[in-house]
């Protein structure tokens with residue numbers, strides 16, 4: 001809570017300083033200030049601060065966790081690891097990326113998205129899965145199981161690297177789809193490629209070779225080894 005308060009004051013100061021000494025640098029903050037001067041809703045100083053906080057919180061722990069989860073899954077799948085290793089060596093970004101998305105389908109960072117119903121409602125009206133939701137109910141929409149829906153995904157239990165990007169709802173779905181999805185598409189394969197290039201990549205023996213979250217929602221340690 002202390003760090004949160006410090007971060008809020010820090011950002012307030014950065015925003016105020018930039019407004020006092022404007023620059024034309026092509027930064028996210030300058031683009032937000034341009035939106036503010038065009039009276040865009042949600043772009044007052046408080047809105048800008050909240051958005052930047054959202055970007056910081058949304059970006060750093062999520063990308064590192066997803067990278068660990070993808071690698072963890074890949075190390076359980078020697079055939080897929082070989083595909084990713086060879087693709088990394090020949091610089092085939094697309095195959096590396098497809099392998100990672102498939103790993104995250106089996107081992108997702110977010111298995112659900114959650115919502116609280118603001119009124120009585122009916123989900124999927126006039127279908128077999130129609131369900132009534134009472135106002136105030138917490139709803140967990142299981143994106144994990146949706147990615148194994150055999151009515152939509154061809155042979156969902158098979159690990160395949162030829163699935164389309166639309167197969168994946170690793171970054172949520174609909175109105176609140178992750179705004180970092182395109183960043184993730186570029187950054188996660190770039191983070192893992194140098195490691196995947198290594199020869200005989202494997203877990204370190206024992207507990208060190210398993211993800212250690214140290215009681216937090218995010219991995220803190222995950223040791224792997226390779227031949228030099």
Ligand code: HEM
Nearest residue numbers: 054055058059062063066109110113171172176178179180
């Ligand atoms: C592997 C990395 C990431 C994962 C797994 C992830 C996952 C998600 C998911 C599942 C949602 C939807 C939440 C919901 O519907 O309740 C979401 C939303 C969001 N993500 Fe990400 N995210 C990642 C990286 C990022 C990055 C890099 C950024 C920022 C640059 C970011 C910013 C956001 C924001 C601001 C939202 C809220 C969008 C909205 O409410 O309209 N995320 N993310």
